[in-house]
Amino acid sequence: MSGHSKWHNIAAKKGKTDAARGKIFTKLGRELAVAAKGNPNPDTNSKLADVIAKAKAANMPNDNIKRSIAKAAGELGDKEYKELTYEGYGVAGSAVIIKTLSDNVNRTAGDVRSTMGKCGGQMGNTGCVSYMFDNKGVIVIEKTVALDEDTMMEYCLEAEAEDYSVEEDIYEVYTTPENFSNVRKYFEEKGVEFLEAEIKMVPQNYITLDGDKLETFKKMIDKLEELDDVQTVYHNVELPEEDEE
Numbered sequence: 680m681s682g683h684s685k686w687h688n689i690a691a692k693k694g695k696t697d698a699a700r701g702k703i704f705t706k707l708g709r710e711l712a713v714a715a716k717g718n719p720n721p722d723t724n725s726k727l728a729d730v731i732a733k734a735k736a737a738n739m740p741n742d743n744i745k746r747s748i749a750k751a752a753g754e755l756g757d758k759e760y761k762e763l764t765y766e767g768y769g770v771a772g773s774a775v776i777i778k779t780l781s782d783n784v785n786r787t788a789g790d791v792r793s794t795m796g797k798c799g800g801q802m803g804n805t806g807c808v809s810y811m812f813d814n815k816g817v818i819v820i821e822k823t824v825a826l827d828e829d830t831m832m833e834y835c836l837e838a839e840a841e842d843y844s845v846e847e848d849i850y851e852v853y854t855t856p857e858n859f860s861n862v863r864k865y866f867e868e869k870g871v872e873f874l875e876a877e878i879k880m881v882p883q884n885y886i887t888l889d890g891d892k893l894e895t896f897k898k899m900i901d902k903l904e905e906l907d908d909v910q911t912v913y914h915n916v917e918l919p920e921e922d923e924e
Contacts, residue, residue, distance in 0.1 A: 702905075708743065711727070713780055714730045715750075732877075760780045760781060761780070761784065763787060765791050767795055767803045767808070769899055770798075770899075773886060774812075774915045778909070778911040779906075779910055787908040790906050795903070797899075798896075809880070811882060811884070812883065815879065816862065817878075817879055818851070818876045819874040820873060821848065831845070834865070838865035838866065840854050840858075841853045841854050859878050885917040886917065896916055
């Protein structure tokens with residue numbers, strides 16, 4: 680996927696309607712609360728610090744972030760959320776990975792299975808498609824006059840990033856999951872702001888779908904993302920720039 684299309688994708692996400700942003704913030708809020716449970720201090724809880732960076736990159740207001748962290752000791756109470764990952768197929772053999780946070784495994788599995796089935800997909804066994812993806816830390820940074828390519832190269836080398844790419848409008852920095860926190864901290868200390876910062880499943884290759892198959896696939900992704908327990912959906916379909924996820 681080209682960085683240029685990814686820039687449009689990020690810009691589109693930031694320009695979503697209030698209702699859509701609210702949904703995103705609700706999911707991030709749950710992720711923050713779960714990460715903060717047991718240790719609400721991001722200085723000593725690297726997972727929480729990573730989620731805070733992800734939330735800030737999504738333009739989540741600081742007050743929302745603080746309230747979500749406070750919920751870890753309050754509203755969550757004894758409720759236990761489990762991080763569950765489902766894998767499966769969309770139309771034409773497309774690969775889909777669904778990350779969820781659930782307090783009811785049976786409900787979540789049933790909702791995901793039903794939603795995929797109604798859109799021509801099916802849930803598969805663990806490992807059925809994850810081998811087509813790499814788990815990587817991804818930090819996306821807007822290219823500016825102040826942050827030129829030579830400076831970015833220097834930063835990436837000093838931060839010991841795994842790799843980086845230079846696109847028309849952005850830089851994409853890649854890390855191993857284990858080194859993501861360290862690289863993120865390095866750029867934060869340099870005063871760099873992120874357009875995106877998270878550990879995610881990156882497809883090794885993309886496929887294209889046309890016509891009705893593309894529309895069916897997009898409908899499935901939309902329906903999955905609307906489920907309350909679903910945090911993120913990864914897939915290997917090249918979507919038109921205005922629709923990319």
